[in-house]
Amino acid sequence: MNNLREVFQKYAAVVFFDTETTGLDAKTCQIIELAAIRIEQTDRGTLRMAASLDEFIRLPEGEKIPEKISELTGITDEMLEKQGLDEDDVVCDFETLLDDTDGPVLLAAHNAQFDLLFMQAMADRYNRPCAELMARADYLDTLTVYKDRRAYPHKLANAITAYKLEDKVQNSHRALDDV
Template sequence: MTIKKIFFDTETTGLNCRNCQIIELAMITVVDGKIVEEYDEFIKYEKSLPFKITKITGITDAMLENEGLSEKQVASDLRERLLDDALMIAHNAQFDLSFIYFLLKKYYPDEAYGLLSKLDWLDTLTVLKDRKKYPHKLIDAVRYYEVEEVNFHRAIDDTKALYEVFNELKKERNDLDEYKNVFGYNPKYGVGGLKFKFIKYGAQQFHNFKVPDNMILPNLISKK
């Protein structure tokens, strides 16, 4: 059986998925353990980028204008890659899932939700919170597992780092299948973005240790 995994990341104009836009989408497709495609595209943006976003990402208005594809083209590229069954993997997947949903909904309103709901989703942030003490950003995971550091806050570099972190998480404890379609959230703030029916959400506390099998979030949710 062919196992397709898509590691993905977005850079955006802000945090609100309803009124902000993706400006960079990166995907690494892995089939049977081998990288078969690296996708990384800027998306044109009709306004000027907020200064804070340029400072964080290094992405400029000129880069988007000169190198960016149309939003419609990137939405088409994304849709094409999601037509086959796949395991979608991101760090803080709730954020990226919310953004790609609104991107697809804009151009494929009748397909977007169904397209995403048939896939499986894995959030490495949720896994990391059950393994390591705070903090839990991708850069922290890279340092915990001594993965080579990259240019963080650029989607393709973050995606490459994510791929390496995933492999380390799998080697550390082979329970990642339990986390499919399970997203943890900070009980202080609740679920951010759009709440999806095909995802199980659970309030996730911080730990200072790797929790035993019976305390991982998927098992705590299943007991409720």
């Protein structure tokens, strides 16, 4: 617990986030789901979820989710069409979670480099403060931490099992469950 206290001595908030994408290349593929939660410490020292989001993102006109991605995630073109938001709206929503007015923010993700590349590519498409807020934040890659503590394999599914979180995760290929 002391390590957690140290985190909140340095950071006003920790934002855990995850993306689901149409592929592996941030330059040519798209985010189709973004989930994030912002954790802050209360005046009494307890932690609270200050904000959260779990949003589907519509694909550009004429693009479809690759069949393998739909099979893996369970996300369909119909879901994006009915429930998806425009990418710029999602950037705006994520931006509110990164607010560093009260102090620095720590961004945390499993295999963070992957998600960060996609988030940066998405943020760069819009003239909003999100890209700058992401650049100012520090990052924690939970995959790196897990690799330091556990033997191979190092997939998120292995971490879920190792830390006995199976009852909290329904689909480890969905952004909110991964967060």
